[in-house]
Amino acid sequence: MTEGRVTARDVAKAAGVSPATVSLVFRNKPGVGHKTREHVVAVAHELGFEYDAPAAPRKTSTLLLVIYKQHGRVVSDTPFFESLIKGVSDATYQLGYHRLSVTYFYAQQDKAEQIQALRSIKCAGIVLLATEMLAGDVSQFERLGVPIVLLDNWFPTKSLDSVVIDNTWGAWSAVRYLTGIGHRDIGYLHSTTEIRNFLERQEGYLSAMRSAGTMDIDPMHAVVSVGSTVESAYEDMMNYLDEDPYLPTAYFADNDIIASSCVRALEDHGYRVPEDISVVGFDDVSTSALINPPLTTMAVPKTNMGALAVRRLVSLIQGEAGGEVVRISVQPEIVQRKSVAPPAE
Known part of the structure; x- marks a missing residue:
């Protein structure tokens, strides 16, 4: 030396x-x-090293929530996403940040222009609502140079922290709940919109069916593909029911919007829920308890998910995260209401 x-x-x-x-x-x-x-x-x-720290720049007290819309068929102004955003907002102020800037990013519009607008927001870090995102969409946000936590999605090719739903376990648990009360022939109301949440729920449905002693029943025979909006799910189910369909004794649905829309279609065709067919949803949005019959569903701790994302982001900002990349997976739980009954004799 x-x-x-x-x-x-x-x-x-x-x-x-x-x-x-x-x-x-x-x-x-x-x-x-x-x-x-x-x-x-x-x-x-x-x-005996002495470090002369430069004058610290003024730290911003702003966090940024970016709501990414690829097509808007899933991410919209629904109770599910309202609860996620509320969790992000509440935690931001509880942790001492004075402002949460919320902005939408539209994949079909000029990306460079939108990124430039984000650069003009002097934020300490970003919570990125990534439900409709693909892995290739993330790089443009990484180049902003601030800590990022993904919410409601994750990507194995990206070294980014994330807060997600345990979709596979949740769907598996919903199907096992149905088999536990006697259902053997269980169908699946599966969204035609391909996002990771729905693909993981499909994996959970198939896994539960194959492990429940129903190997002689092909679980794909009772899958109905429907749209992910209220209107498209109802219309697709109506069309299916018009064609002399095969009907199981129960359905698991990718989410509550699909479940409630298909319940309405079933009843419009003269089927009774749950006397003829049981239906289980996923998400437990606020309207699920208000429909007739009230919907049995897998409840997701939506507000807590948003808060967890902010807590992790603040840890990254403050250099307290420890250097590991983590995926925080929250487990849903069954909420039993009136849309499920044991199968008829």
Whole structure:
């Protein structure tokens, strides 16, 4: 080591890390593991390294919630997303951030222009509502240079923290609830909109059917493909019922919108729910308890999901996340109402 003042480069060489890592440690920035951080600090102390911190820039107290719309067939002004946004908003202020800026990002509009508008918002970090996103859509947000937490989606090719629903387990649990009260022939009201949530729920449905002693029944024989909006799900189910359909004793639906729309179609064709056919939804939106019959569904802790995303984001902003990439998966739970009954004799 050269004589004179100890430099960050000297510390990096002695600690076996890069000068950039030393810089991150002493500027208290994220991206360095806890053990590495402690090691660098110990080596610096031993060498007598003195760090002259630059004048700290004024920290922004704004968080940004970006609501990404690929097509809007799933992400819309429904009670589900209202609850998610409320959770994000409440946690933002509880954790000492004075402003939450909420903006929509439309995949079908000029992306460069929208990204430039986001750059003009001086935010500390972003919660990205990624329900309708694909992995390739994420890079443009990563280039904004602030911490990001994904909400309601995750991507195996991206090293980003996320808060998601345990969709596979939730669908599996819904089907096992139906088999537990005697249903054997269980159909599936599956959305034609391909998002990860619905694909994972399909996996859970198929897994539960195959493990419930129904191997002699092909679970795909009673899958009805329907749209994901109130109107399209109702219309598609009506068309299916017009064609002398095969009907199981119960249906599991991808979400409550689909479930309630298909219940209406069934009743308009003279079928009684749950006396003739039981129906289970997913999400437990506020309107599910108000329809007739009130909908049995898998309840998702929507407000808590939004709050969890903000808590993780604040940990990243403050350099307290530990360096690991985490996926926080919340489990739904069954809410029993009046749309399910044991199968008729």
